[in-house]
Amino acid sequence: MKKIYPNAAAALDGLLHDGMFIAAGGFGLCGIPELLLDAIKDAGTKDLTFASNNAGVDDFGIGILLQTRQVKKMISSYVGENAEFMRQYLSGELELEFNPQGTLAERMRAGGCGIPGFYTKTGVGTVIADGKEHKDFNGETYIMEEGIFADLAIVKAWKADETGNLIFRKTARNFNPPAAMCGKTCVVEVEEIVPTGSLDPDKIHLPGIYVHRIIQGAHEKRIEQRTTRKREDA
Amino acid sequence: MPWDRNQMAARAAKELEDGMYVNLGIGIPTLVANYVGEKDITLQSENGMLGMGPFPIEGEEDADLINAGKQTITELNRTAYFDSATSFGMIRGGKIAAAILGAMEVAQNGDLANWMIPGKLVKGMGGAMDLVAGVGRVIVVMDHTNKHGDSKLLKECTLPLTGKGVVDRIITNLGVLDVVEGGLRIVETAEGVTEEELRAATDAKLV
Numbered sequence: 001m002k003k004i005y006p007n008a009a010a011a012l013d014g015l016l017h018d019g020m021f022i023a024a025g026g027f028g029l030c031g032i033p034e035l036l037l038d039a040i041k042d043a044g045t046k047d048l049t050f051a052s053n054n055a056g057v058d059d060f061g062i063g064i065l066l067q068t069r070q071v072k073k074m075i076s077s078y079v080g081e082n083a084e085f086m087r088q089y090l091s092g093e094l095e096l097e098f099n100p101q102g103t104l105a106e107r108m109r110a111g112g113c114g115i116p117g118f119y120t121k122t123g124v125g126t127v128i129a130d131g132k133e134h135k136d137f138n139g140e141t142y143i144m145e146e147g148i149f150a151d152l153a154i155v156k157a158w159k160a161d162e163t164g165n166l167i168f169r170k171t172a173r174n175f176n177p178p179a180a181m182c183g184k185t186c187v188v189e190v191e192e193i194v195p196t197g198s199l200d201p202d203k204i205h206l207p208g209i210y211v212h213r214i215i216q217g218a219h220e221k222r223i224e225q226r227t228t229r230k231r232e233d234a
Numbered sequence: 235m236p237w238d239r240n241q242m243a244a245r246a247a248k249e250l251e252d253g254m255y256v257n258l259g260i261g262i263p264t265l266v267a268n269y270v271g272e273k274d275i276t277l278q279s280e281n282g283m284l285g286m287g288p289f290p291i292e293g294e295e296d297a298d299l300i301n302a303g304k305q306t307i308t309e310l311n312r313t314a315y316f317d318s319a320t321s322f323g324m325i326r327g328g329k330i331a332a333a334i335l336g337a338m339e340v341a342q343n344g345d346l347a348n349w350m351i352p353g354k355l356v357k358g359m360g361g362a363m364d365l366v367a368g369v370g371r372v373i374v375v376m377d378h379t380n381k382h383g384d385s386k387l388l389k390e391c392t393l394p395l396t397g398k399g400v401v402d403r404i405i406t407n408l409g410v411l412d413v414v415e416g417g418l419r420i421v422e423t424a425e426g427v428t429e430e431e432l433r434a435a436t437d438a439k440l441v
Contacts, residue, residue, distance in 0.1 A: 102322025
C-alpha cells in the first residue's frame, strides 16, 4: 500500500483525461486543493466538469482553470467572486448548474455511500425543483436529488498518516470529506504527512479507505475577506 | 421614526431564546449577534462550525477559520467543527432553531425571494434554500420598501423563489408582522410609526 507521491503532477499521473468529472473540496478559498489545481492546469486537461461549492477567484482556486478554458461545466452553489467565470458564463462558453449548498454536499456524501438518489425539502416550489421527481412523505412534499459519482476527487487536508487517514483543521474541513468520498479515485494534498501510528485513531476525521494518493506541500492558503477588530476593542 | 439597521437587529435579537442554535445571514442579520445580551445563543456558520466567535484581533487571522461570508472569525471554548454534509444535515434535519436572514421580497403566504433578479448577474443561492426549508423558524429582517418606495411585502413574489411558504415572521424598519392563515398580521409597529403608515406601505394582504 504505497499512497505517498513526490508531488502533485506525479500523484495525478494516469488519472486525468479530457471530459472528466472532478469533485473538489473547499469553501471559498478555504481548504481548497491548490497544489492539485495547479497541476491540472499544467497538465492541460480540457472539458472538465467540476462539482465544487465555489469557483475560486480569478487567479486562485478553480479560477486558474477558467483562465485557461479547461472547464466546461461547474456544479456549484455560489460563484459570485469570479469575474472571468461570469464573463464565460454570460457568453455561453461555460455551463453552470446551481445546486443549493446542502444539496450539493449531500449529493457528494450520498454518491460516496452508494446512494444514487435521495429526497429533500430543499428547493421545493423553486426553479431548482423543475423537472425533478416530487414525492410526498407524511404529508410533506420532497424532490429527488441524485448522488454524485465523480471520476476523481481532489481534496485538501491538514495532516495525513502514510495510510491516508486524514485530519482537517477548523473550517477548512467543509466540502473536503464529502468530495473525497464521492470520487472513484481520491487524491489528497496535506500540509504534513506524519508516520503511521502517530495520529490518535479516535481523532481521525476521514479514514484512509477513501484516500488513494497523498502529497505533502507548502500551501499559500489565501484569505478572501480579512476582517479583524482592534486589540483595544477586544 | 422607523427603526434603523441596529434597532431592527435589536428587535430581531428578542426573537432568540436562551439555549437556541441559530444561523444568521449576511447584512443586518449579522448585527443581531451584538444584541443577544446575557442569552446563551450558539451561532452556526453553515460552512461547518457551531459556536462562532467574533472577528480576530489584527494579526491573528487564520486562513482556515472563516464564516459563511468568507470573513475571518474566531472560535469559542464551545466550538465544534464538522464537514458541509453534516452541517446541512443539522439544518435540513430541523436541529437549528431559527435562521434570521435578509430578503428582496416576502409574499403574504410566506414565500421568500432573496437569491436572484432575472437579467442581473446571478451569484447563486448558497445555503439559503437549505436553511429556509430546514430550520425551525425563519425570521426575515429587511426594509419595508425598496429604493423606489415600493412594498417588499407582496401579495405574490415577482422574483424567483428561495422557498415556498417558509417565512414565519418579518421584521422591517416599520414594524413586525407574522405570516398567518390568509395573509400577514401586524404584531407591532416601530416606535412613532402608526398602524396606518405601516398599512399604507404594505402591498400584501393584512388580516
